[in-house]
Amino acid sequence: MKHASLAERKLGFQIHAVVFVLTLAVLVVVNLLTGRPYWVLWVAPSWGVGLLMHGWFGLKPTAGTGSRDQP
Incomplete structure (x- = not known):
């Protein structure tokens, strides 16, 4: 779910x-x-x-944007 929206992650x-x-x-x-x-x-x-880690890392504003994957 690299590019999931915040609603999908929630x-x-x-x-x-x-x-x-x-x-x-x-x-x-x-x-x-x-x-x-x-x-x-x-x-x-x-x-x-x-579950805590899922919330912590999955619901951050930058989570799922793939920002680290960009050169």
């Missing part, structure tokens, strides 16, 4: 965030039903860092 981030929340909710329920060890405590922050 939509991509929103989809990522919704999938994160829904999947994490399911994983929490599964982990609570199966009991210890609480492995979801490793999954949530790890994936959360990925």
Whole structure:
């Protein structure tokens, strides 16, 4: 998505965030039903860092413009 518009990048981030929340909710329920060890405590922050980086790098005003690719 080198040349995606800001609206497209926002939509991509929103989809990522919704999938994160829904999947994490399911994983929490599964982990609570199966009991210890609480492995979801490793999954949530790890994936959360990925979501944070997606927002940080994907929603910058210059992200996706391909400005680094220009000679």
